Amino acid sequence: xxxxxxxxxxxxxxxGESVSISCKASKSISNNLAWYxxxxxxxxxxxxxxxxxLQSGTPSRFSGSGSGTDFTLTIRSLEFEDFAVYxxxxxxxxxxxxxxxxxxxxx
Amino acid sequence: EVQLQESGPGLVKPSQSLSLTCSVTGYSITSNYxxxxxxxPGNKMEWMGYISYSGSTSYNPSLKSRISITRDTSKNQxxxxxxxxxxxxxxxxxxxxxxxxxxxxxxxxxxxxxxxSS
Numbered sequence: 001x002x003x004x005x006x007x008x009x010x011x012x013x014x015x016g017e018s019v020s021i022s023c024k025a026s027k028s029i030s031n032n033l034a035w036y037x038x039x040x041x042x043x044x045x046x047x048x049x050x051x052x053x054l055q056s057g058t059p060s061r062f063s064g065s066g067s068g069t070d071f072t073l074t075i076r077s078l079e080f081e082d083f084a085v086y087x088x089x090x091x092x093x094x095x096x097x098x099x100x101x102x103x104x105x106x107x
Numbered sequence: 108e109v110q111l112q113e114s115g116p117g118l119v120k121p122s123q124s125l126s127l128t129c130s131v132t133g134y135s136i137t138s139n140y141x142x143x144x145x146x147x148p149g150n151k152m153e154w155m156g157y158i159s160y161s162g163s164t165s166y167n168p169s170l171k172s173r174i175s176i177t178r179d180t181s182k183n184q185x186x187x188x189x190x191x192x193x194x195x196x197x198x199x200x201x202x203x204x205x206x207x208x209x210x211x212x213x214x215x216x217x218x219x220x221x222x223x224s225s
Contacts, residue, residue, distance in 0.1 A: 001169075032209075041217070043215040043216060044201070044212070045215075046211065087152060089212070091209055091210045095154050095168070096154045098153075100150055101152075
């Protein structure tokens with residue numbers, strides 16, 4: 001299976017700041033990388049696929065980059081609604097596998 | 108609007124079977140791919156398997172022969188059965204939908220916590 005290493009596990013920031021989350025795959029996954037947002041009481045939300053393509057409805061302050069094994073999720077000008085847990089996931093091959101999550105907390 | 112809702116027992120005894128239902132509204136399960144994903148305490152996520160629009164299935168090899176995913180198209184529901192559970196199967200279980208065989212999970216249920224304990 002492809003191992004996904006996500007960092008950091010926790011991130012504290014304030015509204016208006018920018019943050020980045022890293023995701024590394026144990027082997028090349030081309031650009032077959034998605035990012036999800038998890039919030040209590042809500043269904044998980046697909047934010048980005050194909051490494052950098054925003055899913056319909058994802059605010060433009062979110063961006064994704066990378067290909068091969070190294071990927072980054074960046075959130076610019078944080079808003080209160082962005083404080084959540086974020087996961088990366090590879091879908092280059094079965095079984096799909098996830099990173100361990102990054103909890104973005106309010107500083 | 109597509110909605111997925113998991114249901115089932117919140118507590119299962121070790122060695123027994125875990126059975127969950129995903130009820131789908133707003134979309135027919137005879138289209139797309141429908142599956143199960145779980146999140147363990149500590150946030151590790153694991154894809155468990157799917158049942159396709161045609162009824163074919165695919166499972167995570169890590170679950171070997173313990174897992175079965177079936178469906179009832181007349182009720183627009185699909186089901187998860189996980190046999191011989193242990194405490195390590197304690198997790199929040201999510202059902203999800205994705206449009207093609209590419210496992211990109213566009214729609215999720217809210218999840219249901221299942222605890223395995225005697």
